[in-house]
Amino acid sequence: MADILDVWLAQTRIGQLTLLPGDRTFFVFEEGYLNDPNRPVLSQSFFTGSGGLIPETRTYKTKLPPFFSNLIHTANSLK
16 A cells, blocks of 8 residues: 655646655656646756756655655754
């Protein structure tokens, strides 16, 4: 069984963050987001040096992908 969290940027659904058994997580972009030439930028970390979007993501064990981990860390430090 996987736990899934939808990721939104304003009114745009960007993708899904999924927690798998064994404390593995990964992020997947929505097809509509990938195909939208006017999509909002979630993070520069998802782009190549030449400006192309990197649609493939890797699985992380016991932590979130770096962008989401840093986002949560920052939010917690503001409390």
